[in-house]
Amino acid sequence: xxxxxxxxxxRREYLQRVRSRWFLISTVGGPLFLFAAFALPALLASxxxxxxxxxxxxxxxxxxxxxxxxxxxxxGIPTEEVxxxxxxxxxxxxxxxxxxxxxxxxxxxxxxxxxxxxxxVNLRPNLVERAALQSAVVRAALEVQLELQGVDVEAMxxxxxxxxxxxxxxxxxxxxxxxxVAYAGAFMLYMVILLHAVAVMRATLEEKTSRIVxxxxxxxxxxxxxxxxxxxxxxxALTQLSVWGLTGGLIVKSGLPEMLLxxxxxxxxxxxxxxxxxxxxxxxxxxxxxxxxxxxGFFMYSGLxxxxxxxxxxxxxxxxxxxxxxxxxxxxxxxxxxxxxxPSAGLSVASSLFPLFSPILMWARIAGGFVPVWQVVLSFVLxxxxxxxxxxxxxxxxxxxxxxxxxxxxxxxxxxxxxxx
Amino acid sequence: MIATETQADxxxxxxxxxxxxxxxxxxxxxxxxxxxxxxxxLLGPNGSGxxxxxxxxxxxxxxxxxxxxxxxGLPDRERRALVGYLPEERGVYRKMRVLDLLxxxxxxxxxxxxxxxxxxxxxxxxxxxxAWADRRVEDLSKGMQQKVQFIGTVIHEPDLLILDxxxxxxxxxxxxxxxxxxxxxxxxxxxxxLSTHLMDQAERLCERVCFISKSRKVLDDDLxxxxxxxxxxxxxxxxxxxxxxxxxxxxxxxxxxEGTLHLxxxxxxxxxxxxxxxxxxxxxxxxxxxxxxxxxxIFVRHVSGDQEAPR
Numbered sequence: 001x002x003x004x005x006x007x008x009x010x011r012r013e014y015l016q017r018v019r020s021r022w023f024l025i026s027t028v029g030g031p032l033f034l035f036a037a038f039a040l041p042a043l044l045a046s047x048x049x050x051x052x053x054x055x056x057x058x059x060x061x062x063x064x065x066x067x068x069x070x071x072x073x074x075x076g077i078p079t080e081e082v083x084x085x086x087x088x089x090x091x092x093x094x095x096x097x098x099x100x101x102x103x104x105x106x107x108x109x110x111x112x113x114x115x116x117x118x119x120x121v122n123l124r125p126n127l128v129e130r131a132a133l134q135s136a137v138v139r140a141a142l143e144v145q146l147e148l149q150g151v152d153v154e155a156m157x158x159x160x161x162x163x164x165x166x167x168x169x170x171x172x173x174x175x176x177x178x179x180x181v182a183y184a185g186a187f188m189l190y191m192v193i194l195l196h197a198v199a200v201m202r203a204t205l206e207e208k209t210s211r212i213v214x215x216x217x218x219x220x221x222x223x224x225x226x227x228x229x230x231x232x233x234x235x236x237a238l239t240q241l242s243v244w245g246l247t248g249g250l251i252v253k254s255g256l257p258e259m260l261l262x263x264x265x266x267x268x269x270x271x272x273x274x275x276x277x278x279x280x281x282x283x284x285x286x287x288x289x290x291x292x293x294x295x296x297g298f299f300m301y302s303g304l305x306x307x308x309x310x311x312x313x314x315x316x317x318x319x320x321x322x323x324x325x326x327x328x329x330x331x332x333x334x335x336x337x338x339x340x341x342x343p344s345a346g347l348s349v350a351s352s353l354f355p356l357f358s359p360i361l362m363w364a365r366i367a368g369g370f371v372p373v374w375q376v377v378l379s380f381v382l383x384x385x386x387x388x389x390x391x392x393x394x395x396x397x398x399x400x401x402x403x404x405x406x407x408x409x410x411x412x413x414x415x416x417x418x419x420x421x
Numbered sequence: 422m423i424a425t426e427t428q429a430d431x432x433x434x435x436x437x438x439x440x441x442x443x444x445x446x447x448x449x450x451x452x453x454x455x456x457x458x459x460x461x462x463l464l465g466p467n468g469s470g471x472x473x474x475x476x477x478x479x480x481x482x483x484x485x486x487x488x489x490x491x492x493x494g495l496p497d498r499e500r501r502a503l504v505g506y507l508p509e510e511r512g513v514y515r516k517m518r519v520l521d522l523l524x525x526x527x528x529x530x531x532x533x534x535x536x537x538x539x540x541x542x543x544x545x546x547x548x549x550x551x552a553w554a555d556r557r558v559e560d561l562s563k564g565m566q567q568k569v570q571f572i573g574t575v576i577h578e579p580d581l582l583i584l585d586x587x588x589x590x591x592x593x594x595x596x597x598x599x600x601x602x603x604x605x606x607x608x609x610x611x612x613x614x615l616s617t618h619l620m621d622q623a624e625r626l627c628e629r630v631c632f633i634s635k636s637r638k639v640l641d642d643d644l645x646x647x648x649x650x651x652x653x654x655x656x657x658x659x660x661x662x663x664x665x666x667x668x669x670x671x672x673x674x675x676x677x678x679e680g681t682l683h684l685x686x687x688x689x690x691x692x693x694x695x696x697x698x699x700x701x702x703x704x705x706x707x708x709x710x711x712x713x714x715x716x717x718x719i720f721v722r723h724v725s726g727d728q729e730a731p732r
Binding site for chain 1: 443476477480481482498501502504505508510511512513515516517521525526528529530531573574721
């Protein structure tokens, strides 16, 4: 009877949510939105084929152009050298306006010394092109400088090989792919946990205020209703995450983002230029950990949110009562940067082991850098213990609160509920 | 009435039940027994403690003092699963489809989904809601939602129905439909505990009534016996001439019932006094009948005067 009741609640919760318009919109719309945010600028930037026009290079130093032309060509940026004259800027401006060239770069003595250069273009280049241009210029300038010092750059570059052994487990720096994965993942965990835990709270509050709970509780244990609700909403969340994960994986696998990033189908296959997105994508192990931290985090927070929903009688009350919980979700977001950049620092280790912070911070440390296995295991053990404790306390608050009317209980009354329930 | 009921003959029994909220007594020392198979009316003005009483029977509230028993035992979950409970405040899952909601409500009381689906179909047909089975509950009118909720109350074929103000919010036609169904259910052997402030409905349906006023039981009796006992308290009059004598202190209330003026007397023995006053006042009396009081009138007489009488 009881298992069947829990199952009935899960089924109801799951089907109602999955069939809702909101679910369809967010599940399909989420990736579409991301994809659009990702692909549209690239598509727009390359829409008129301007990126296939040559980029004029005015080399005031006379030594840089020959060194960077090949690099840029490989990056899908054809170039053309233009001699420096006193009117060269005006001439090139005109040519760019007429659409004969894409724009032009001015290289001078300062470029040789500091790597700085100025790019004149009609349209802002995309990130990858900018990075390619920048690195080509800097590299060329370095080569020139080193050769002046008598360094055989070619030999050094060919022979140079360095095996890196980290003494301390280093974190990821901003801009690195794994930093992005760690940071975006942490933020996503925060959002998804909050979103669905709040959904549990709202559902609880709605049942309470509509009084349908009186009918349901007459047929089942309050604890079973709460469990079914949490599991049902959790299943919805997992469904959504799976859809996102699968479509995201397929999109990356298809090479579409790389194609778009490197500027149209013509650039496909120019491996040297495109950033290797596949390498930056989290592997199955990391994805499993992500899901693990989501599931444990969701259980902890949804239990707490269910108790908040049960103890309140209006939306406004619930909004207020959930503030302490929001704090526990936001605090780790504030600690996420240090956790990624210096995962072995005492603060990072300690804060990421605190169960309510673990889902976000431990994930960030794992994805961004390196975490000893025992810490990962310990975080799950601690979270499991927290889930049991929360279920015990929240279950009692829920049991009393769900049938209670009137104003919100004080902390002392809550404690009495927990003791007496 | 013979007072030797065995436990099995009583669906609900309250013994000395008291409940207060923060110093305010909601129910005081209430004793009552709902005989199995009867339609039992729990009557009283708003705020008199009807809903609190029902919530205690359903185990939603726990009495401060006294005992509640259901089918001769503790009101545990097994016994409560034999009850169909329609709360006063209408709760539904607004976003659910009507049929799904009914199947769910059946399922949590142990009715297999297939069976629940079948029964829901029959009931929806009967209450003329078949066309709405696949619509969301929120698309239905309030009255229709209430009918859906009623189906949810009976779909698991309970032994006892507890209906808290089941008629409020329904139009007269649907009130009649519901009334007929309630009566049929009772004929099928189901006990019905009905809380209402609509005396006409209670009068038509109930075999036994319990008046509650200001948290206390005022009266608890078989309706027929009650009416016989209260018979002399109401006079139907027809007259012409002055009507100032209607303000006589012996008359509690005077009101029109189906074209005849009914006088409800404070003391049933005073009808002679009233008649004398009328004649002395110069009224020409065409009719002066002692009639069987309506439940409404009995209610007004017993529920203290400082409380506003229900409609």
